[in-house]
Amino acid sequence: MNIRSLTRGDGVVIGAAVVLFIASFLSFISVDCPSGVDCSSAEVNAWDSLPTVMSIYIAGIIGAALLILSRSMPGRKVAGIELGQFGVALTVFALWTMFWTIIDMNSAGAGAILGLLGTIALAGGAIATPLVPALKAPLVGAPSPAAVQQPYGMQPQPQGGYGYPGAGAQQPSYGGQQGQPQPYGAQQGVPQPQAAGQPAAAAPADASQGGGASDFTPFWFAVPVARPLYGEDGSPTPIAELAPGTWYLAVEQRGPGLVAQTQDGRRGVLQDTTGIQRG
Numbered sequence: 001m002n003i004r005s006l007t008r009g010d011g012v013v014i015g016a017a018v019v020l021f022i023a024s025f026l027s028f029i030s031v032d033c034p035s036g037v038d039c040s041s042a043e044v045n046a047w048d049s050l051p052t053v054m055s056i057y058i059a060g061i062i063g064a065a066l067l068i069l070s071r072s073m074p075g076r077k078v079a080g081i082e083l084g085q086f087g088v089a090l091t092v093f094a095l096w097t098m099f100w101t102i103i104d105m106n107s108a109g110a111g112a113i114l115g116l117l118g119t120i121a122l123a124g125g126a127i128a129t130p131l132v133p134a135l136k137a138p139l140v141g142a143p144s145p146a147a148v149q150q151p152y153g154m155q156p157q158p159q160g161g162y163g164y165p166g167a168g169a170q171q172p173s174y175g176g177q178q179g180q181p182q183p184y185g186a187q188q189g190v191p192q193p194q195a196a197g198q199p200a201a202a203a204p205a206d207a208s209q210g211g212g213a214s215d216f217t218p219f220w221f222a223v224p225v226a227r228p229l230y231g232e233d234g235s236p237t238p239i240a241e242l243a244p245g246t247w248y249l250a251v252e253q254r255g256p257g258l259v260a261q262t263q264d265g266r267r268g269v270l271q272d273t274t275g276i277q278r279g
Helices: 008-023 050-072 083-103 110-128 202-212
Strands: 219-222 227-230 238-242 248-254 257-261 267-270
Touching (some): 008 110, 050 110, 083 110, 238 267, 248 267
Antiparallel strands (some): 227 267, 248 257
């Protein structure tokens, strides 16, 4: 799983799950022990009560795990329900059970109090992450183009290659031959120097061939936040998730979206192209 696909809300969920795990080993009930009396047998934690530990602590931890797992497998369903929805339901159930359990207690221990705070943060993070823009931001910021690994399929080149972010060398025009490129940015109507003995009619012929090709030129890009990649067949279920900080290759324009290729060779349609960073 790519850690750059995690959001700040996912960080809250992971942190709350860790708090729940620690709280399960702390004293669940606070006991006022008179001096000179051994009350060690009266101190119990959540693991001494199977219904308590399973319905609150373990349920919350499993819910957090399902939420994080849904990031690496977007659209995966069990019994017609997505993994993320299962996770949210379990976190809310853990909070509901913990709330009424601590209400019914005469003296709550550190494990119960910390468990209540953990379930509040867990359920809050699970519910608020899709709604609050600050929580939808990447947990780990995207590195600068100079620090990003070379894009998929590129060979090391001293001056940068086609599509590599920050490449400063001029590239040949689409359809041109290596060694005889049309300078990038050349104005139309300005004649270019021709090699000696080259027929004057060769330039119009090459131009007509280049004009017959598609105007789209493949390029590398990165997404600002995690975004789903849908199948080219129009299926509503995502086949992958594009993560920030990773460069992907756009190979075709598909309406307002792009046909993108992932690092493992899968191709799909990126429907939301707002804010993408071109390499």
